[in-house]
Amino acid sequence: MKKSIILFSVIYLIAAGACTGKSNTRQQASAGHPAEVSRVALKVKGLCDMCKSRIENAAKSVEGVTTAEWNRETQVLDLHFDASATSIDALSKAIAKTGHDTEKDMAPDEKYAALPECCLYR
Ligand SMILES: [Cu+2]
Known part of the structure; x- marks a missing residue:
């Protein structure tokens, strides 16, 4: 024992x-x-909880991102990331690629069209 x-x-x-x-x-x-931790609020368009997880997952899949939290009411994605690993431009593009317009990048039409119906915010 x-x-x-x-x-x-x-x-x-x-x-x-x-x-x-x-x-x-x-x-x-x-x-x-x-490690230069940047905190940036990025406007991202979306509608529902599916949008929320799509947007947050897109951001979190980028290396260097520690926090990504999207607020449906304010349409703001709160990001914390290591500025030596990624940038707000790269993050905005990664999110737009999933079908969500950001204040910096428009989602490609075909990606937008592929979103579920409840997520069509335009
Ligand atoms: Cu949605």
């Missing part, structure tokens, strides 16, 4: 150590190259 407790503690410590190690590396990396 005692043995298994010790074993568990060891496993726990190793696991915790591994996690701490990871975040340390990250902190060191960002200390050398301070």
Whole structure:
């Protein structure tokens, strides 16, 4: 019994150590190259919850994006991203490609036409 407790503690410590190690590396990396976290509000057109997840997933699939939250009432997508990994222009284009107009880019007509009927905001 005692043995298994010790074993568990060891496993726990190793696991915790591994996690701490990871975040340390990250902190060191960002200390050398301070990660420039940009926070940008981008207007994106959409209608429903399906639009919300499509827009947010499009943004989150871009490397460097940490937060993407779209508000249906305000039509604003709140973005947090590492400015050394991506840019607001690249993000806007990635979102437009899924069929949603942004304040910077129009969605291609064929992508817009492929949206479910409940999502046709134009
Ligand atoms: Cu929709």
